[in-house]
Amino acid sequence: MTAGAVAPRVAVLASRVRADEKRILAALERRGVPYVQLDARTLHGFAHPAADGPRPAVLNREISHTRAVYGAELLEAAGHRVVNSAAATALCGDKWRTSTTLAAAGLPTPRTVLALTPGAALDALEELGTPAVIKPLVGSWGRLVARVPDRETAEALLEYVAALPSPQSHVVYLQELVDKPGRDIRVGVAGGEVIGAVYRHSADWRTNVARGAWVERCVDTGVIGPLAVAAAAAVGARIAGVDLIEDADGRPQVLEVNAGLEFSGLQEALGEDVPVADRLVDELLAEGAR
Incomplete structure (x- = not known):
């Protein structure tokens, strides 16, 4: 204090x-x-x-x-x-509920399927197609996210999932693997406005800064900015880190909305002329004045 x-x-x-x-x-x-x-x-x-x-x-x-x-x-x-x-x-914090909320708001997202058992996930994968991605319902930093190139790999992964002790772990979240251009986009949002945006590049297919991705300032937010603001509003987040991905035609889709905006990478790319922490403090003080 x-x-x-x-x-x-x-x-x-x-x-x-x-x-x-x-x-x-x-x-x-x-x-x-x-x-x-x-x-x-x-x-x-x-x-x-x-x-x-x-x-x-x-x-x-x-x-x-x-x-x-x-x-x-x-x-x-x-x-x-x-x-x-x-x-x-x-x-x-719940990827499936986030996906359904974004879809209900009419926002573009990758095709996503929820299966209530590992066995049902194999059937779902047949409809979704490969390559695909298996993600935990709750989690961050790219942990326990697995790329599924084919059914054989899926069978091996889901056998492991079925052996996990937590019932929630048996609920499988599947998403199409979007053919992105070696990067994704993180947009910081506060109070219905864009703080700034960065491209996250990685040699790995997972572009999390926590996994070693490097960042580059995204200057043109004309399309992605309003999309990120709409995504944050859809889930009721006053402060958010919105992750987007571009498909092969360059069209952005919303992957996730993070309620706890981790902004070290964003701050690094934006520079000190955009003090992210102060934007968060502004929103906190505005909330206190309501």
């Missing part, structure tokens, strides 16, 4: 203070905004909290999806306004 006895205007929920969170806290201190950091690992509360006046708005930067969702619900029950909301965080 900032020095002095001033009550915090805002709070930041984070169990790990990474480079992005350090930038956010530094932005709050630079602007003289009293704040408190809440560690999700020590957070607890009652289902029927006592109403004791206005509560600070909270920026949800919790790295654990489960703690991010339940932490937001706990804080909202106590009267805090949370960015992003518990509902938006839960929706963005």
